[in-house]
Amino acid sequence: MKTKLTRIALAVTALLGTAVIQAADTEPIQPIKPPANVNLGMVELGKKLYFDPRLSKSGFISCNSCHNLSMGGTDNIPTSIGDKWQQGPINAPTVLNSSLNVAQFWDGRAADLKEQAGGPIANPGEMAFTHTLAIDVLQSIPGYVREFKQVFGTDKIDIDQVTTAIAEFEKTLVTPNSRFDQWLLGKKDALTKDELEGYKLFKDSGCVACHNGEGVGGNSFQKMGIVEPYKGNTSDGRAAVTGNDADRFNYKVPTLRNVEMTYPYFHDGAYWTLTEAVDVMGRLQLGKKFTKEENARIVAFLKTLTGEQPKFLLPILPPSSDKTPRPTPFGK
Numbered sequence: 213m214k215t216k217l218t219r220i221a222l223a224v225t226a227l228l229g230t231a232v233i234q235a236a237d238t239e240p241i242q243p244i245k246p247p248a249n250v251n252l253g254m255v256e257l258g259k260k261l262y263f264d265p266r267l268s269k270s271g272f273i274s275c276n277s278c279h280n281l282s283m284g285g286t287d288n289i290p291t292s293i294g295d296k297w298q299q300g301p302i303n304a305p306t307v308l309n310s311s312l313n314v315a316q317f318w319d320g321r322a323a324d325l326k327e328q329a330g331g332p333i334a335n336p337g338e339m340a341f342t343h344t345l346a347i348d349v350l351q352s353i354p355g356y357v358r359e360f361k362q363v364f365g366t367d368k369i370d371i372d373q374v375t376t377a378i379a380e381f382e383k384t385l386v387t388p389n390s391r392f393d394q395w396l397l398g399k400k401d402a403l404t405k406d407e408l409e410g411y412k413l414f415k416d417s418g419c420v421a422c423h424n425g426e427g428v429g430g431n432s433f434q435k436m437g438i439v440e441p442y443k444g445n446t447s448d449g450r451a452a453v454t455g456n457d458a459d460r461f462n463y464k465v466p467t468l469r470n471v472e473m474t475y476p477y478f479h480d481g482a483y484w485t486l487t488e489a490v491d492v493m494g495r496l497q498l499g500k501k502f503t504k505e506e507n508a509r510i511v512a513f514l515k516t517l518t519g520e521q522p523k524f525l526l527p528i529l530p531p532s533s534d535k536t537p538r539p540t541p542f543g544k
């Protein structure tokens with residue numbers, strides 16, 4: 213009896229499973245999968261490092277300062293504020309779902325999250341530290357020495373372990389179960405009529421040529437300003453990495469997941485509202501001027517891409533010891 217029921221249950225699951233996959237497969241956007249295969253001990257350690265401002269020269273700036281997980285993984289300002297209140301050159305993209313990206317940074321200069329994570333600690337305009345000093349700080353904190361030993365099995369902390377742990381934590385920062393994903397997975401009443409019409413416009417106008425896949429972006433580099441040039445603060449974009457002039461003004465297509473939370477928009481953070489961003493995209497990328505109503509529907513659709521935000525207890529960081537090098541918040 214029990215086995216028979218189990219078999220029926222399995223058959224039903226298998227059937228539903230295929231139906232779900234087929235429904236999602238015919239759309240250019242796929243639902244986000246919850247994080248799988250993460251090392252939980254490493255995630256906990258990486259979470260602490262992500263929130264630890266002692267990895268910065270000032271002792272004041274952590275990853276979370278610019279990628280605030282209470283605010284969609286961004287800082288919600290046009291360009292970031294770094295060490296000594298320096299104004300950064302470019303808008304901070306969200307860390308949410310960044311594990312789905314083809315590469316990291318607007319110009320894709322880091323291949324993956326691990327490579328990316330070493331950058332900001334040593335960037336003079338961001339955390340302004342050195343990897344050696346960051347390791348000295350961690351090695352002086354007994355709580356960290358214990359935890360690194362548990363996770364990596366050695367008494368000696370190095371930058372490779374630090375970036376590995378941060379990247380592992382970042383893998384958990386995905387946002388499944390948005391209303392749009394529920395719709396993709398078969399819940400037909402998850403979207404309103406306006407939102408569905410917005411999605412249809414998004415597809416039929418050609419937005420999906422660049423914003424597609426699980427991340428609704430993040431998987432290719434494209435020119436900003438195909439039909440009309442972008443008038444904002446332009447940098448070289450992808451050409452800075454490839455040295456190829458054809459890649460000028462090419463940027464990694466940003467993910468549109470949680471886009472309602474990640475304002476202001478574009479690499480220079482010049483536009484604050486989705487209404488403006490959709491208008492700019494329509495005109496510059498597709499040569500299309502949307503009516504007010506069309507624009508509002510696309511915006512309504514974009515807002516259905518907000519998923520479940522990562523939930524966890526705020527990590528409590530191990531205290532410094534008498535030997536911990538002191539922060540230098542005001543220069544020196």
Ligand code: HEC
Nearest residue numbers: 274275278292293294302303304305310316317318332338
């Ligand atoms: C002072 C602000 C600041 C701090 C601190 C900071 N970042 Fe960033 N982060 C940025 C900016 C700005 C960019 C975009 C830079 C670029 O593309 O050239 C970025 C890019 C990224 C990206 C790439 C996302 C994408 O879609 O390309 C990831 C991932 C990331 N940061 C993670 C981290 C981690 C992990 C830390 C801590 C070790 C950190 N950041 C610290 C501002 C900051």
Ligand code: HEC
Nearest residue numbers: 418419422434436463465466477478479489490493494497
């Ligand atoms: C040819 C490729 C392409 C097409 C087509 C395209 N986009 Fe984009 N989209 C991009 C790129 C590249 C960026 C980043 C540009 C930058 O920051 O300079 C972007 C940025 C955005 C942003 C800002 C996201 C952020 O976090 O800054 C929104 C919103 C957006 N697109 C929506 C749309 C909509 C809606 C359409 C259809 C009307 C569309 N896009 C069509 C490539 C494209």
